[in-house]
Amino acid sequence: MVDRVGIVGGGVIGLQAARTLAKKEVSVTLFEAGDLGGRASGRAAGLCYDAYADPRDASIAADSLSYFRDHDLLTDCPYLWFAREDDETADAIDAQAARIADHGRDVEHLDGPAVAKRFPRLVAEDIETAAVAHNAGYIDPEAYVDHLTDRVRTAGVDVRTDAEATVTEDGDVRGDGSVREFDAVLVAAGAGTAATLPTRDLALGLYRTQALVAGPVDGDIPMYYDASTERYARPLEGGVLAGDGSEMYDGDASTYDGTTDEQFLTTRLAGLAERLQTDVELDRSWSGLCTATPDRDPLLGHLDSEVYVATGMCGHGLMRSPVLGQAIAEQILGGDPVDGFDPNRFDGTESVALPVGVTE
Ligand SMILES: Cc1cc2nc3c(=O)[nH]c(=O)nc-3n(C[C@H](O)[C@H](O)[C@H](O)COP(=O)(O)OP(=O)(O)OC[C@H]3O[C@@H](n4cnc5c(N)ncnc54)[C@H](O)[C@@H]3O)c2cc1C
Structure with a gap:
């Protein structure tokens, strides 16, 4: 008992x-x-989606999305992930999107021109292949x-x-x-x-991952993950929240300081300016420790x-x-x-x- x-x-x-x-x-x-x-x-970015290749993981994520919706915590927003031209992850995205759709998740495959049409706010010329998950959104x-x-x-x-x-x-x-x-x-x-x-x-391993908020950004953008550079972004209050800049960490977790690197800020802001075709200014940045197995x-x-x-x-x-x-x-x-x-x-x-x- x-x-x-x-x-x-x-x-x-x-x-x-x-x-x-x-x-x-x-x-x-x-x-x-x-x-x-x-x-x-x-310190999380708040991205949520059910686009997992494993049906068990997809079901856990879908039920969690329902919880967030039921408690008015979720802002619905499509989740787009893509690979650039000449990147070997392109084949992986195609295969992964097919597997996810096979077990009944609302995911569709898109090529570069279809991304440009669907999400005109994103520069899509360099995108070879993409997938979009519709059961997705972000929480604060x-x-x-x-x-x-x-x-x-x-x-x-x-x-x-x-x-x-x-x-x-x-x-x-x-x-x-x-x-x-x-x-x-x-x-x-x-x-x-x-x-x-x-x-x-x-x-259990630890890794450090970084995020920033920048803006302004006009118009609607989806949440997106660029698999070729392993960076993500999502809309936030007229701007964007973006990451990643991850690396393994073997220091003391209890004294971790939560700061970001200059290099992460510079490359991430430049990447956003390119993808969104607008200059964005840094508002704030932070980092946190995650656990891995x-x-x-x-x-x-x-x-x-x-x-x-x-x-x-x-x-x-x-x-x-x-x-x-x-x-x-x-x-x-x-x-x-x-x-x-x-x-x-x-x-x-x-x-x-x-x-x-x-x-x-
Ligand atoms: C920048 C960033 C972006 C992220 N983005 C996303 C995202 O978009 N979507 C997503 O799903 N996940 C995201 N994550 C990951 C997500 O934040 C974690 O997976 C999740 O918060 C883990 O929750 P937790 O409760 O296991 O750990 P934690 O939130 O770390 O909670 C553990 C708690 O234990 C306490 N603690 C530790 N040791 C002790 C002790 N000895 N005694 C008492 N208390 C102790 C700590 O103070 C802490 O509050 C992100 C993480 C970071 C850092």
């Missing part, structure tokens, strides 16, 4: 799990080292964190902020001035997961004794959090694990690479 659950980590995964458990009358204590949503969750991560914060507090979760915690070998939570025993403990600490579980070996699937499930883990979202944690937070909460209460996400499928010695590229 699980009556009391301790959760370490108040990002969107920990908050969704806390909300689900508290709604089922479980007593939940949530330990957050800083502010709720203050790490990757609050801060509004989503506020929404979850309201819900966990209303549901009676004991929320402790500025409360860094670790999980002992016995599965107790040391934090906020005491060591506490729970029926189950969930570690959803994002980039801080390894430090929270100092006695366990997890196949060897096979690009999350580590989500039972780890050992009373300890569960939910991390390794490979840059897609925000858009899948409604379903994955709920799934781990249900597993803690005796439900089935999500197929393929068992955290013990690795022994912790595997190497982890940067999870970018169209084959994701």
